[in-house]
Amino acid sequence: MDWYYAESGRQVGPIKEEALEALARSGVVNPDTLVWRQGMSNWQTYRTVRPEVGSPAEHGFPVATAAPEPTIRFCGECGRPFAQSELIPFGNTFVCAACKETFTHKLREGVAGAGALRYGGFWIRFVAIFIDGAILFTVSMLLNMIGTVLFVRGAGSRVPGVMPVYSGAILAYQGIMFLINLIVALSYSVFFLTRYGATPGKMALRLKVVTSRGGPISVPLAVGRFFANYLSGLTLGIGYIIAGIDEQKRALHDRICDTRVIYA
Numbered sequence: 001m002d003w004y005y006a007e008s009g010r011q012v013g014p015i016k017e018e019a020l021e022a023l024a025r026s027g028v029v030n031p032d033t034l035v036w037r038q039g040m041s042n043w044q045t046y047r048t049v050r051p052e053v054g055s056p057a058e059h060g061f062p063v064a065t066a067a068p069e070p071t072i073r074f075c076g077e078c079g080r081p082f083a084q085s086e087l088i089p090f091g092n093t094f095v096c097a098a099c100k101e102t103f104t105h106k107l108r109e110g111v112a113g114a115g116a117l118r119y120g121g122f123w124i125r126f127v128a129i130f131i132d133g134a135i136l137f138t139v140s141m142l143l144n145m146i147g148t149v150l151f152v153r154g155a156g157s158r159v160p161g162v163m164p165v166y167s168g169a170i171l172a173y174q175g176i177m178f179l180i181n182l183i184v185a186l187s188y189s190v191f192f193l194t195r196y197g198a199t200p201g202k203m204a205l206r207l208k209v210v211t212s213r214g215g216p217i218s219v220p221l222a223v224g225r226f227f228a229n230y231l232s233g234l235t236l237g238i239g240y241i242i243a244g245i246d247e248q249k250r251a252l253h254d255r256i257c258d259t260r261v262i263y264a
Helices: 017-026 097-109 124-158 168-194 200-204 220-232 238-244 252-257
Strands: 002-007 010-016 034-037 072-074 081-083 089-090 094-097 207-211 258-262
Touching: 002 017, 002 258, 010 017, 010 072, 010 089, 094 097, 124 168, 124 200, 124 238, 168 220, 200 207, 238 252, 238 258
Parallel strands: none
Antiparallel strands: 002 010, 002 034, 072 081, 089 094, 207 258
């Protein structure tokens, strides 16, 4: 006797009765599956035409279930989504096959993968800048005090008992002190960023400056970032403020130099 059964809205068959019973035992045909054979006026559930069978679970047969949805994870290097079975685990980080070589190279060099970066937000960066500013301000005050003493002594020694005021000399003195302070600030920033990856203010808050790929920055990049930092200030502070709304917490100078501030 030939049978037909419904599966996902379509008719399957004809199959022999023995085959239909085998499908019922395996769970492909369940008690609520609609079946039909010649001589029946309409389609009926398998439970109705075979009441003695009952459900597959009652007879110890496995019930067919839909395959579980694959777990989706994101590559820790390129950020693209993949099924977890397609990714290669490195500790808590999963990397796709295309990025494996790049990621392992970074691991050997001690560089974090892109997916592992945690960006420093606006306020913690503000505090770090404040700390660095306080250090540089203290150094600047000491240099200005020393420079003023030397300038006054030099000017006063020209005419005994008189300290002449030369506008040209004062302007020259101010220009020299400006250059000295600029060189000190530049050296401070470049030395610490290239040697330790962070200035003392950032080190105090466990922050670090890296490239967009998570690597250390070079001397030319550190110099460029130092001067680009002035552009953030010249925009009435907007260059700094955008770090609070940018998804990677980039200020204007970070965008220009393609750098990131992350938690070390």
